[in-house]
Amino acid sequence: DIQMTQSPSSLSASVGDRVTITCRASRSIDSYVNWYQQKLGKAPKLLISAASSLQSGVPSRFSGSGSGTDFTLTISSLQPEDFATYYCQQSHIIPRTFGQGTKVEIK
């Protein structure tokens, strides 16, 4: 199985801050990474597929990058509605695996 390791596990930030979340795969997965946002008590929402492809309707302040084993989700200017938990997920092989999540909290 491919292990996905996110860092940090949590972070505190202020509205307007630039936030970066990293995800490392246990072996090379090309660009087969997706990013999801999950708010408390809600289902996850797809933000980015194929490492950097922004989903329709997702604000442009979200961006993704990376290839191989190291990936990044960036929020360029944090908004109040962005406080949530973010997960990376690899789609290179079965079983699909997720990172452990990064909780973004208000400072």
Next chain:
Amino acid sequence: EVQLVESGGGLVQPGGSLRLSCAASGFTFSTYWMSWVRQAPGKGLEWVANIKQDGSEKNYVDSVKGRFTISRDNAKNSLYLQMNSLRAEDTAVYYCARENGYCSGPRCYFYFDFWGQGTLVTVSS
């Protein structure tokens, strides 16, 4: 509008069984892979199983192999998860998710683009 609505969750004793259902609408169900993803209380997401469009291929995470069975009925636009020999560690919210994808040259990218609201399964005596 794409909708996925899970049902069938509840409280079950260890060793018991439960069948989850997911009713799909707003898209051509028979043309998509479908998955079950679960989330234990306060924990992260774990993919459980997926099934090909015509049901001919099924995949499972190791921890549920031999105990869980994924199936679908395309005539009813429904996805199912039969869970047997349930354990305390199976306690989670279970989501059904549509697995979408596209190919760019030799690479095919898959992702979960729509999710249901989830149904809670609690395994406890």
